[in-house]
């Protein structure tokens with residue numbers, strides 16, 4: 001049977017479904033379970049972030065997705081087609097369905113910007129005029145129309161990544177896989193690249209898989225997030241929900257750089273001995289976070305609490321609040337149940353003898 005025809009048929013059948021589906025994927029290296037039963041989906045049109053510490057299995061996952069690594073067991077479907085059993089010849093068209101961008105851009109220094117962008121089309125056998133026309137279209141999309149004849153060495157890091165994005169999109173992939181694509185860029189350039197990715201996601205309905213250790217990247221543009229730890233999915237969900245109430249210890253630790261933390265001079269005084277003041281950590285997200293939380297608290301507990309630290313952030317247009325309150329120890333339980341009734345999650349972090 002013509003594999004091109006079956007490929008097309010499988011793609012058409014999966015058009016309305018998920019772009020990628022992994023079910024119970026396992027891959028060991030000796031004693032190390034790099035992927036230990038990973039099940040996840042990337043839905044068409046979404047931006048999914050995958051985060052995890054070094055060694056969590058992110059690179060192994062990427063290599064399994066582009067067929068460079070074969071799982072020991074489990075299934076990987078791309079646009080409805082199971083790929084784990086495919087040979088090299090059948091993997092080629094699959095690889096073209098995934099456009100990739102990298103931390104160090106991977107541009108060819110001896111080729112011009114337009115030649116770099118057109119390269120995947122040259123490999124596919126497009127005639128020169130057509131591929132240069134497509135390159136021009138893509139360079140306009142990424143805001144680099146004037147740089148077609150420039151060489152990579154003449155570009156800034158942000159411009160190089162724009163070229164990388166244009167090249168990744170050349171063959172109209174089903175998915176853009178971003179492998180730490182902003183890790184080598186300064187914060188301002190990172191923001192401009194993220195804005196571009198979000199823009200392309202909206203304009204073209206492009207599905208994006210972001211593999212990153214930068215929480216800001218996921219907070220900035222992802223719809224959903226999956227957290228990997230030691231080869232397992234330990235948490236997943238809409239970004240605002242996971243970032244407002246991380247449940248797994250790994251997620252809490254990964255997010256510690258972007259969530260308000262109890263100031264160190266107060267944390268240093270915390271003890272497990274009940275007495276003095278209790279220090280409560282309060283997470284409240286969604287509509288409840290912009291409601292009259294403090295007005296209500298002041299009425300219910302007049303003079304009975306102090307705000308130590310915290311604030312309200314906005315993720316995916318949802319308010320995400322995190323506060324640290326000091327409360328007389330004998331009032332802690334009733335105050336905690338009051339804010340829990342408003343939809344907050346409360347944790348007693350410990351007690352301090354004096355005013356902290």
Ligand SMILES: Nc1ncnc2c1ncn2[C@@H]1O[C@H](COP(=O)(O)OP(=O)(O)OP(=O)(O)O)[C@@H](O)[C@H]1O
Pocket residue numbers: 029032033034052053054055056057058059060061
């Ligand atoms: N080819 C290999 N041989 C032996 N062990 C490997 C191999 N590839 C990965 N591993 C191990 O599998 C685990 C997962 O590695 P992987 O590179 O996928 O993690 P990662 O999340 O990408 O880490 P990083 O963020 O540091 O790149 C690690 O413990 C790693 O040492």
